[in-house]
Amino acid sequence: MFLSKIPLNVMSRTVRRDHADVHEMHRTLMSAFDEVDGEGAPRRHNGLLWRLEGDGRSRALLVQSCERPDWTRLPAGYAAGRVQVKCLQPALAAIHAGRRLAFRLVANPTRSTPPPGDETGKRGRGKRKPIHDPEQQVNWLIRQGERHGFAIPAATDGGPDVMASPMPPYIGRKSDHRPTARPDARLKITVLPVSYDGRLIVTDPEAFTAAFKDGIGRAKAYGCGLLSLAPDRRSPAGD
Template structure:
């Protein structure tokens, strides 16, 4: 795998593409990053959008969006449009190892519904909000707490975590809940995202390495599911 930091030369964008970039338009940014992989037909990457000044680029930060990209093949910079700093990414993981992590994910739950052949996916946070209101909870902060608890329960679910090779020893922090809506050929796409930050323990190094490569949750093509990890200082 390769981990890359990608910056955009905005002079190479037309007004529409620049507007999508600044608005964090997930589909447009996904299409933009595809240009780093001209020889590949199946999507080989996950990405996470941040701002340059939040990514430690203090000397050259422009306050512009930038991307972290995790890919199976090395990206090729696009002169005049996409600048790319890449390095091989092959973390050595051990059972019981503790890692700090950041993750932007789209938590959903699938439920069978009468009259439907397939289960319907529900936004975990909106599901919790609806349940809270049905219980008569109207306080905004209490409803928000229910929503964030539901998100943490989704990520820390013991069965999901075991399949993915990790466990959460403490509840992560949550922030940045956002609902995304955009149109493309074939209809409208809606999804939500929330940011997690905390500490995890590797329970199965092979499975967790696969989890890093594949990402977690839905909407991985649109900037969700990519784990950012670092070793904890001893």
């Protein structure tokens, strides 16, 4: 696996376009990988996850992938400097039960609403709705941890050692491939991301490694799901 850091040239017209449309950003990043044969989803095949960091003139993209990208395929003038690429294998090898880590995650916490019933009593498909309440956003992450092999420890105040901060919406448009759609129809994309900063404890190394590789939550093509890890400097063991 690889982690790339792309310093962005905020004066680039293409960068500004991608910043305003997460689907265009996704397309630009996918251009750094070879086309996929077969029916598998290209993003999933390449393990592509990304996150935009910084503000103003100091912006960068963090891009995680299981295949090594070719960043020479980026549009001319897209990067403001040298793109850094590092192998994540040492980080994966260091994952073990009980490991305490600091983390950052931009995710798309949602909940499923009950599906409506028709006159026959049959249930249709429910809808996903964003979670707006900060406490429920933290609870969402705790439930993700139960599924993905980690736990959020208690902070000094007794609450979960994580902070959830709302972010501006991610928006974009993509082609509408529904049979009834016009050939030029576009679907609006709206993602309400939340930034999580905190500490975690690995409880199931296999499940946690899978979550690290695959990402957490929804909207993974659109800047959500990438889990960044660092040693927990407050851990007594220095782990």
